[in-house]
Amino acid sequence: MSLPVVLANTTHLPPEQMFSLQVGTKLFQVSGYSLNSDSPSLFTEFFVENKNATLFIDRSPQVFKLIMDHLQGYSVNIKDESQFTFCFLDAVYFKLPRLQDLLKNCEYYYICVGGQHFKLAKALLSQPGNSLNYFGLTCRSLFDDVQAVYLTMNLARPPPQSPPYVNRSPAFLADLITLLQGGMLDLTPERRQSLMQECRYYRFLRLEQQLVPAQISWNPLLQTEEIIINLKDVRCKFVSVPKSDQSPSQEPAAKRRRLLPDCHWYAVQYKRPYLDSDLPQARELIFQISACEVTLFFIKNAKTIHVAISGHTLVRFRSVFQKVLAENNIDLNAYERQNSLLVLPACVSLSSMHVNGMPCRNISSVVDEMQFKEQVIDFNNPNHINQLVPGLKLDLTKSLWKLGVQDNKLLMIAVKAEAVSGLKEYYRALDYI
Incomplete structure (x- = not known):
C-alpha cells in the first residue's frame, strides 16, 4: 500500500502550546509558534513525538538566550566573536537552518585583534579588491569546517571551535x-x-x-595626465606601452617633437589596480627612485649620456618593466653589462636637476665647460667594456623618470633629480643622527 505524501509542515507544532526545554541549569518555556519559525529543527523533531515531555539539552543557557531571541522574532544582538562562534555552533547543533543562514550572511565580522574586539561592517569591504579579504575567508572556513565535520562524522555535538583571533596591532x-x-x-x-x-x-x-603615495596631475604642455609613484610601488601587471598608432597626447605633433627634438618617444603608462580600472586611458608614468643606485655618465667626446642602474633598484626595475617590454619586442637583457649594471641611454635636457645641492639650469653646458679630469666607462663601445674616456659621473640620490619607447629602443627621460659629483659632496649631504 502506498503511503501518502508527507508535507514539510507535518513537523510543525501546535502554535499555542508551550514546550519545555531544560538548557544546562535553566528552564525555558517556548511556544510552538516560536519553534515553528525556524524548522524543521531538533526541537520540532523531538516535540512532534513527545508533546508533553521536557527536552534536556546539555548546552550553554547564555548562548541559548540568543537563540530564543531569534526564535521569538528579535534580531540577535551579538556582542563579540565568542558569542558569534558559539551561537553558530549551537545553530548547527539544533539544526536551525534559518539562523545558520542569518549568521552566514550577517552584516558584520566579529573579530578580536591583539586582544581588542571589533565589529566590522561588511559593507565597508564590499568594493573590488577589499571584498575577498582575510576576515571573509576566515568566517567561510569556520562555517564550512564546522558543518562538514559535524555532518559527515556523525558527532554527538559540534567540534570545539575557538573564536577568531588575529595577533596583529x-x-x-x-x-x-x-x-x-x-x-x-x-x-x-x-x-x-x-x-x-x-x-x-x-x-x-x-x-x-x-x-600608496602618488601624485596625479594634468600636464598642460603635453595635454595628458601624469602619475608620479615610487618605483617600489609600481605593479608590473598594470604597466603598459602605447602602440605606435596611439598618440600619447592630443597636442600637435610639432609641439610634441620639441620635447625630444630628434625623435618621437612614447612614455610607458600606468593604471593603478582597482582605483583606475575605469579610466579610458592609462596615465603617463613618472617613477621615483629614492635609492642611491642610479648613476649618470656623461661622455665628453661622444656627447652622450647614459644612466646605470644597479643593486636592489635594478632588481625592482626588471620586475616592473621586463615583462611588458618583452611583450613589445624589447629585450632588457641587451642593455645589461657584465658588471651587473643596466645601462640605458638617457635624456636630461628636460630635467630640473640639483648637483651638490645647487640648481643646475643647463647640465649639458656645464658638461661642455668643465675641465674633465675624471675618466668614466665608455658605454658607447660595447666591444671594450672597461675602456675609460674623459667624462663626468653623477650619482643620483633621488630622481624622477619617464621610460621612453620607440622602435624597440629604450630611453630614460629624466624629469627631476638630485645628484652629487663625488664622495666629499655625498658626505656633505648626510644628516647627523
Whole structure:
C-alpha cells in the first residue's frame, strides 16, 4: 500500500502550546509558534513525538538566550566573536537552518585583534579588491569546517571551535577602519608603510592602493595626465606601452617633437589596480627612485649620456618593466653589462636637476665647460667594456623618470633629480643622527 505524501509542515507544532526545554541549569518555556519559525529543527523533531515531555539539552543557557531571541522574532544582538562562534555552533547543533543562514550572511565580522574586539561592517569591504579579504575567508572556513565535520562524522555535538583571533596591532586596524569609513589621517611615512603592510595581511588590496603615495596631475604642455609613484610601488601587471598608432597626447605633433627634438618617444603608462580600472586611458608614468643606485655618465667626446642602474633598484626595475617590454619586442637583457649594471641611454635636457645641492639650469653646458679630469666607462663601445674616456659621473640620490619607447629602443627621460659629483659632496649631504 502506498503511503501518502508527507508535507514539510507535518513537523510543525501546535502554535499555542508551550514546550519545555531544560538548557544546562535553566528552564525555558517556548511556544510552538516560536519553534515553528525556524524548522524543521531538533526541537520540532523531538516535540512532534513527545508533546508533553521536557527536552534536556546539555548546552550553554547564555548562548541559548540568543537563540530564543531569534526564535521569538528579535534580531540577535551579538556582542563579540565568542558569542558569534558559539551561537553558530549551537545553530548547527539544533539544526536551525534559518539562523545558520542569518549568521552566514550577517552584516558584520566579529573579530578580536591583539586582544581588542571589533565589529566590522561588511559593507565597508564590499568594493573590488577589499571584498575577498582575510576576515571573509576566515568566517567561510569556520562555517564550512564546522558543518562538514559535524555532518559527515556523525558527532554527538559540534567540534570545539575557538573564536577568531588575529595577533596583529589593534591600533593599525582601527586606522584602516577609519580610512574605510572615509576618514582622513595625518600619517607619517613610517605609519603609512605599516598600514600598507597591514592591508596586504588582511587582503585590503584596494585600500592598500589608496595608501600608496602618488601624485596625479594634468600636464598642460603635453595635454595628458601624469602619475608620479615610487618605483617600489609600481605593479608590473598594470604597466603598459602605447602602440605606435596611439598618440600619447592630443597636442600637435610639432609641439610634441620639441620635447625630444630628434625623435618621437612614447612614455610607458600606468593604471593603478582597482582605483583606475575605469579610466579610458592609462596615465603617463613618472617613477621615483629614492635609492642611491642610479648613476649618470656623461661622455665628453661622444656627447652622450647614459644612466646605470644597479643593486636592489635594478632588481625592482626588471620586475616592473621586463615583462611588458618583452611583450613589445624589447629585450632588457641587451642593455645589461657584465658588471651587473643596466645601462640605458638617457635624456636630461628636460630635467630640473640639483648637483651638490645647487640648481643646475643647463647640465649639458656645464658638461661642455668643465675641465674633465675624471675618466668614466665608455658605454658607447660595447666591444671594450672597461675602456675609460674623459667624462663626468653623477650619482643620483633621488630622481624622477619617464621610460621612453620607440622602435624597440629604450630611453630614460629624466624629469627631476638630485645628484652629487663625488664622495666629499655625498658626505656633505648626510644628516647627523
